[in-house]
Amino acid sequence: MSIYTRLQELNIALPATAAPAASYVMHAQTGNTVFLSGHIAKKEGKPWTGRLGGDMETEEGALAARAVGIDLIATLEAACGGDLNRVRRIVKLTSMVNSAASFTEQHLVTNGASDLFAQVFGTQGKHARSAFGVAQLPLGTCLEIELVAEVD
Incomplete structure (x- = not known):
């Protein structure tokens, strides 16, 4: 099944590719490996601010992680020359969660993105993760996620 069919079934419209906020590029490729720069959480086009275990709960953080995942897919599409069907595997996600000192559910927050990649890419979306x-x-965003993928 096409990645685009899955996105349509999930009612996901990919946003415009994010622009870098400083001195870096949004993606870099070496061989068949694509590295995506960290993407911050956004809500209604603005930084999604907050601290997990402070003014945000785990469930809201998971929604933010899902939103970051959608942005990452848009950047991955750009890295693949406009064709997500070139993605062979989502290799690794690294998730940084803005957390209160006592918050210990970063793994559950990050599931918002991990579950999205499994839904969109199937078994090729299952990945290693930190x-x-x-x-x-x-x-002041609540979350930032970077991604490594293998492409054709």
Whole structure:
């Protein structure tokens, strides 16, 4: 099944590719491996701010992670020359969660993105992952995720 059919079935419209906020590129490729720069959580086009275990609960964080996942897919599409069917495997996600010192559910927050990739890419969407808490993220966002993928 086409990745685009799955996106349509999930009612996901890919947004415009994000622009870098500083001195970096949104993706870089070496061989068949594509590295996507960290994408911050956005809500209604603006940084989704908050601290998990402070003013945000795990469930809202998972929604933010899903939103980041959609943005990552849009950037991955650009990295693939406009064809997501070139994606062979989502290899690794690294998730940084803006967390209160006592918050320990970073892994559950990150499931919002991980589950999305499995829904969209099937078994090729299952990936290795790191999820950890940080004291702060750019613009006060609640979450930042980077991705590594294998492409044709």
